[in-house]
Amino acid sequence: MDDNKTDTERTGATRSAFSSALGAALRSLPVGAWIALALLLGLLIGFFAARRFPAPGPTPPQAEQANATYEEYRAGELENRVKLVDSALLRSLRASKPEADRLQVQSVEGREHQGREYLFQTIRLPLAPADKPAFSRHLAKELAILVPGAQFTQPTSTQWDIAIDGLPTHRLLLPAEAAEMPARPERPEAGKGRLALVIDDMGEDVGLAQGLAALDAPVAFSIWPDSGSRESVLKIAKAHNREILIHLPMQPKGYPKVEPGRHALLVTMTAEQVQAAVRRAVERVPGAIGLNNHMGSQFTENPFGMHAALTAIKDKGLFFLDSRTTAESVGEREARRIGLRFYKRDVFLDNEQNVGAILHQLRKAEALARSRGQAIAIGHPHPETLQAIRQWLKEKDASVSVVPLTALPVR
Known part of the structure; x- marks a missing residue:
């Protein structure tokens, strides 16, 4: 009888017998074996799904996307x-x-x-x-x-x-013999110095803005054009007669993985696009008298982009403060070429957000002001920075005055 069956019938019978045998074998498996098979199947499915559909990277919170608070330091x-x-x-x-x-x-x-x-x-x-x-x-x-x-x-x-x-x-x-140092060691002879303090990344934390404005020192506010509390912080700055700068995002090294924030100046922009972005920033921070860069280690090394940006800054009657996030910045050279008022940062205060470390940076800036006659220090709106400035103002050398940025001669 089997000899009269077609090949299709024989194949079907074989599959049916195999399925019956497999089903019986599976039904006889213990519970532990079933669990192991399920885990193995899940791992295999996950592996192949990940290969076909790679998982996207983590998405930062919306506030961080709007204005990256990470500040790079590539000053050399x-x-x-x-x-x-x-x-x-x-x-x-x-x-x-x-x-x-x-x-x-x-x-x-x-x-x-x-x-x-x-x-x-x-x-x-x-x-x-x-x-x-x-x-x-x-x-x-x-x-x-x-x-x-x-x-x-x-x-x-x-x-x-x-x-x-x-x-x-x-x-x-170090002392030679004294077992204890005086509570306040004598300072070296030095001439009078002037120190300007600029706080970047302003426009988000209204409370810190109020604390900084209340300091007995003319601390300048550098405000993000797209910050969430820009208008409130502007009011605080103007009410306390603080100098206002625009903190304009510029392309860092590592971009786009390192994101400077919305409406940043990029090296791929045309001169017209760069200048339009500068003009937009000026419109969003009314009352600003100058502009400095947020990040920008890539952009400030680019002569074409910096020439376009600084030309627009000059056209608006502002000065440029180079944050010097790279030792290769062409900011000073391009500013001199077009006759733009120019300043540059000497000391960053709060790379390390620790009151003791920030105090040391303030004392370093103070000593530099004594020896050179002037210095510019840049900090950020951290509680530790505010606390350190308060403490330093109580103990600083009387020969060093904290002055508005524009009280210093341009470089």
Whole structure:
């Protein structure tokens, strides 16, 4: 009888027998085996689905998309490493002498290396002789972690030196015999200096704006053109007679992964598009007298884009403050070419959002103002920054005055 069956019938019978056998086998499996099979099947489905439909990256909150609060610092590899040495000093002081709250910045000297300026600091340490060994050990460890390539030497018991790849960056002065430092060490002889403080990223936090406006110092507000509380912060600035700048987003290195915010200046724009974006920003921040860059490590290196932007800034009667987020910025060169009023940042205050670290940066800016006669420091609307400025204003050298930015001569 089987010989009379067609090939199709034989195949169907075979499949039916196989299905019956498979069903019986599956029904006889224990519960644990079923669970294992289900997990395996789920993993396989997930694997192939992920290959075909890759999951999108995380979406930042809407507020962050509107205005990225991340501020990059590409002012040059050397400047960044100098700041890390500062951090190592502060950490070592806190670890070895917790009751000490400050490194006294004796002086700050502008030096040049490969055509770029960096700041050489002379710092007096509030250490008794008994504290030196622990501080020295801790500092050596911190430098090894934070600044590979830093050399820490102790030429004498009262003078220690730090260099980065052989370039001197810090001189540390220590007491010879006194067991305790005076509560407020004497400051070196110096002429009068003027220091301007600018706070970037303004326009979002109204409370911090009120706190900054209430300071007994003419702190300038640099306001995002597209910030959510722009109008309220503008009212606060004008009511307290604060100088107003436009904090204009510009393309950073790493863009588009690093997002500067809406309506940023990009290197792919035409001159007309760049100038239209500048004019739009000016219209959105009425009363502004100047403009500085938010991010912009890529854009401020671009001569074509910067020439277009600075031309529009000049046409609107504003000045340009270069935040110097890259050592290769062409801002000063292009500003000189077109006769634009120009300033540039000397010190960033709050790369590290820690009151002690911010105080050190303020003292560094203060010492620079004493030695040069003027300095410009830029900070951000963080609670720690506000607290540090309040404390510093109470103790700063009387020979250094905090002045409006426009009180300083242009570079």
